[in-house]
Amino acid sequence: MIISVKDLRKVFTKERREVVALDGFDLEVLESEFVCLLGPSGCGKTTVLRIIAGLESKTSGQVLVHGKEVASSRPRVGMVFQEFALFPWRSSKKNVEFGLEVRHVPRDGRSKVADKYLDLVGLSGFAEAHPHELSGGMKQRVAIARALANEPEVLLMDEPFGSLDAQTRNLMQRELLRIWAATRKTVLFVTHSVDEAVFLADRIVVMTARPGKERESIEVLLPRPRDRTSPEFIAVRSRVLSELDEEFEKARARELSHSPEVKNNA
């Protein structure tokens, strides 16, 4: 068990109003497992990721990475963001070296590791390029290399392909699986695309609408590479979609009942 989350609760205070983002959320992720977190928007998927990464504090509950509480130790996790979050003033290679740099790895060692991971993501030829010279897909490759270069125990990915065009997105999904196969890292991947989740994951965790908790955990037992047009793929997809649709409906209904303007008009 590499990630173990039990009874996680997170309350935000927004303009003096308390919003319960997560309540009673449980999650367990095994070593080398590829898990997708799926749920209606605002269900707290990203918050789960940020709490595991140590970027956000929890209100209550237990979050263990490798058996250690996240709040007290800084877990060795890598995170990949939707906005790439590359340092624009650093070349690809220098971006990849960042984690090693702050951990005081000597220059030679940094360079070797960076080269290795740039090669892994297929960007050896772009080591000296700066982010503004790269396409969106290339940027995300750099970001993945950067996260991996730190040799994390877990790779957290927050809708990493959300801002890419459809074709690049498909390509990057295949690339990610290749990289995952090569490194066997544990991956926790947040997405709102059912198709993406079914294509990538060993297991899909569908979350409820806010306050978010686990609604259903669906194992995807299809062999890789998966064929998006196969009946088996479509069957899993339909199942996940129907789970999700129910949550969407719930979320929408609640939104309407909470909206004073709608009430007045009705």
Next chain:
Amino acid sequence: MARNLLLAAVVAVAAVVIVGAYAATVLMREDNGGSVNYLRMPPATMAASLSGGGIDGYIAWEPFVSEAIVGHTGEVLFWSEDIMPEHPCCVVAVSQDFLDQPNGPEVTKRFLKAHLEATQWMVDAMADTTSDEYALLKTLAMEFTTRNESVVEEALKHLEFRYAVDAAMLSGLETFVDMYIETNQTTLAAVQGRGYGSVEDLVVTYVNETYLEGAVSVAPASSPLTPVVRAGYLLGDLHQLAYYVAWNGRVLGGEQSLFQKYGVVVENASGAPYANGGVVMDNFAGGNVDIGYLGAPPALIKHITIGTKIVIVAQVNIEGSGLVVRSGSGIQDIEDLVNRTIATPGETSIQHLLLKIALDREGLDLVLKT
């Protein structure tokens, strides 16, 4: 990255400082063996700078000399009369354009009548320091200079107000022009270029006594005569107190001012009071000032360099400047000033010129402190 930036900034600064220092030491200092350093400074800040240690001494007009005496920050090394007895100081000048107006000469005479009566009133008041007039004079002096009573009282002791055009004045003006020529600040050719045969010719033509002579017979007027006089004068210069006395109603018991008594309407020219005589000359040139109070040297130099068309019509005061050195500085005579820093009101001021003349006699130079 940040380190590179800082490094570059430091290198750039260092380079400039080094080059600047090199230039300052090697190229600038030629032979400073027998010279006194000077700095330009507004007189109002001189006493404070002296006590702050920024300068070793200063030469200025009253009341800024007495300010240091009363405040015990400095002592007077010499008064200007020690350098040049009865030297001219401030003068009244009229623009030629004003004199060319229909009533210009007549209004000028009336103005001068008020000026000479004010000057006479001050001279009389100062003759008896127990009189009511002296008390009023002190009050007016304090208002005009914004200095306190003890400073003004001390300053008045060192002043002599004199309106008359006399031989000492003319020879003094000649000395000033000769000094300008001697130090290459102007040339005899430039003087001749203005249509004067010689320096003496310049002085006797530039100073025109006829208006002052005509003023003596001016009688009190029942109604004012135009044009209005736009007057220029210097900020807080006790030498020019006559202007404030003539303008102020209290001297005649509050009914009317001396200017009003003689039927002349006087208003402060725009921007007046001015910082120095050069500025008064610029305002003459720009047509903003009709009659102005200013030091004789600036009146002379700009008349020569750019041909500002004015005429000197009267004196305001003689002497009344002094060189102050910091108490305990060990400066006891002029030679002790070598390598010290003395503040002056500026290169064209009479004080600067007098200091230059004094040093010149001892074979010393006055150079800008670098």
Next chain:
Amino acid sequence: MNAILKWFKKMPRSQWKLILLVASILLFIGVWYAVSWWTELRDPVQGSLVPPPDEVASSFYWLLSNKDRATGIYLFQHMFTSLERVFLGFALAFALALPSGLLMGRSWVAEGLARPIVEIFRPIPPLAWAPAFLIIFKIFWGPVAVVFLGVFFPILFNVMLGARSVDRTLIDAARTLGARRSDVFTKVVLPYTVPYLMTGVTVGLGIGWMCIVAAEFVSAEGGGLGYFILANSDFGYYPEMYAGMVLIGILSVLTTGLAGLFEREVYKRMGMD
């Protein structure tokens, strides 16, 4: 005729810019001549306050190898004095404004504490301090302090703005990569702020030149260009005065150009051009 027209039409933008630059300078000189001629015609005395460009140019040439008549030292000595003061004031302001701006941009406590003080002092023109600084910091450092104030605030506020607008996800990314607070500061906030800093530097340099000239009007050890201008104007040496003013213009253009080059070099190194 047509061929010439065609040739003109085909000329690249960069060449046009050069032609426009020359035209602009010629136009300026032409207007200057006209104004000088017109004032001279109206009143010879006022005319001498606006000498024609060639008179100013020959004065400038004369000043290259002669001590100026008003102050008795060389023009380039005045120039060095001013340059030295501008760079000293600038360097001090830079060294202090950069860390203060970063701190105020990133820490609400620092900002809460410093902002009211800064807001009180900011609108005061640096020149208002000149007489006081002359007495407090003496004759050399007084004008430097005026330049310092003029340069300090543009840099401070630009850096603060930059530090405050740092992309949140960049900091998150750095933290997940193991960066501590100090790493975030030096490796994320500081580089992010550099373009803002450069804006502050360019604005500050311009203000610095304005400050030094005016501060030297009050008083100045070793002269300086402001002093040179004032003294020459006192004597009525107007061609010299304008030569000094032209020199200030040239120096200001040069230093701003230098800052621009520096900025481009920095951007290039940071890969942001």
